[in-house]
Amino acid sequence: MNTPNVIPVEPEVKVGLSFLVSQVGAYAANTFSDLLRTIDLTPQHVGILRILASKPHELTQTALANRLSVLPSRLVALLDEIEARGLLERKPNEEDRRSKVLRITKKGEKTFLRAEMITRTLETQLFSTLSETERAKLSATMKKLADNLGLAPGVHPAYRNHNQ
């Protein structure tokens, strides 16, 4: 070893694979959140729009709350914010007048498309250093993991409340 000890020791920290995935995943989530700020949305908003933009297109608040494992009271605030921007509407439910049917608006669909463009920007930033086969392999592995762990498509664990 010929390095003079004036130079600070390079930190030697060993971490496992789960840490690496969590670290990169959290970085991706943070960056996505930063990028979304330009269109005044949060990842949670986009997650809701994503579900409303996919089939089935209509569902009640309770159904959505169950799907996301989010508390109904928490969902109210999220929906208020999205509805205030005119991105979704709460329609009265003819069959059960207690409940409301959620539906994404035209403006909501447009905004969701912008969010998807931002997602593609993010993917470029994150994965451009991977080869095409590397990227495809990673994608397949992550899908397999998400599936085996029982993670529902489009449902981020960040929604989940801490008592279940």
Place this chain on the structure above:
Amino acid sequence: MNTPNVIPVEPEVKVGLSFLVSQVGAYAANTFSDLLRTIDLTPQHVGILRILASKPHELTQTALANRLSVLPSRLVALLDEIEARGLLERKPNEEDRRSKVLRITKKGEKTFLRAEMITRTLETQLFSTLSETERAKLSATMKKLADNLGLAPGVHPAYRNHNQ
């Protein structure tokens, strides 16, 4: 299509690779947090112990705060909790009596080893469905990504405060 429409439509949600990584990563972080509760620690505590257990073994609070990109005031609370359990000590610094030198205790090293065992339990839970080559390939890819994105080893983005 011969599925009767009485059966609920299977949701069709498409997500990108960054979402998948973030989703699995968040799930891993949540599970790790749950497992750590059995030894009364949080992932943040373990992250600090991991750095103190690795070389260099001694550093000041400011140095640690910079390393983790955590606010000094926030670090104080974290260190208080760890020190109260006797896992680290704040030694007076002879060279500068304003600062304190952090050092992990014997008990802290033992506790950190238990945390590492929990990490291995977690890795088994998460990745047992992958083949050995698949797992090695994933590990290499994630290391490459973390490196290219400039993520410091052992420094989880969850530490980072929101104003930088």
Place this chain on the structure above:
DNA sequence: TATTGTTATACTCTATAACTATA
């Protein structure tokens, strides 16, 4: 009585700013 959506409140976590003791 039970459920849907809502509101009000409490709690936890984090950021900001003021403070002390040293330099």
Place this chain on the structure above:
DNA sequence: TATAGTTATAGAGTATAACAATA
């Protein structure tokens, strides 16, 4: 004057519990 660590306070985000309307 500036810096290291600390404490006090404020703010954001989330969970709990009570509520009105409807079933």
